[in-house]
Amino acid sequence: MAAALAGRAGKDALAAFAQAYRDYAREHPGRYDAARLRLDPETAAASAGVRHAQMTRALLRGYDLAEPDQTHAVRMLGSVFHGYISLELAGGFSHTAVASEDSWAWIVDSLDAQLRRSGTS
Numbered sequence: 001m002a003a004a005l006a007g008r009a010g011k012d013a014l015a016a017f018a019q020a021y022r023d024y025a026r027e028h029p030g031r032y033d034a035a036r037l038r039l040d041p042e043t044a045a046a047s048a049g050v051r052h053a054q055m056t057r058a059l060l061r062g063y064d065l066a067e068p069d070q071t072h073a074v075r076m077l078g079s080v081f082h083g084y085i086s087l088e089l090a091g092g093f094s095h096t097a098v099a100s101e102d103s104w105a106w107i108v109d110s111l112d113a114q115l116r117r118s119g120t121s
Contacts, residue, residue, distance in 0.1 A: 001020050002055060003020075009061075014108060014112050015108050023083045025084065026089070041074060056074045057070060080107060084104065
């Protein structure tokens with residue numbers, strides 16, 4: 001994830017972040033599923049989840065979001081990415097002529113537009 005974000009900002013960073021999420025889930029489905037399990041507070045504090053949340057907030061700096069909007073945005077991105085990826089990996093999008101890649105790009109564009117509207121700049 002850090003490599004995907006390096007040197008990027010705004011929509012470019014968002015698209016790279018989203019694709020890194022998706023690629024990881026495709027390449028490591030078991031690890032991806034395990035990363036979504038509830039952890040006790042001590043384990044969670046020592047996990048990669050903290051660094052992941054920090055990277056998500058770093059990505060959002062390009063959108064100039066103040067709190068609480070930044071926290072809402074972190075949750076929105078995680079929810080959208082996890083939901084889409086989970087449905088895609090389960091074959092939920094294989095029954096339509098519209099390519100999953102097209103929907104993914106549309107979603108990233110829509111998220112970027114929402115984040116730009118929500119920014120304070």
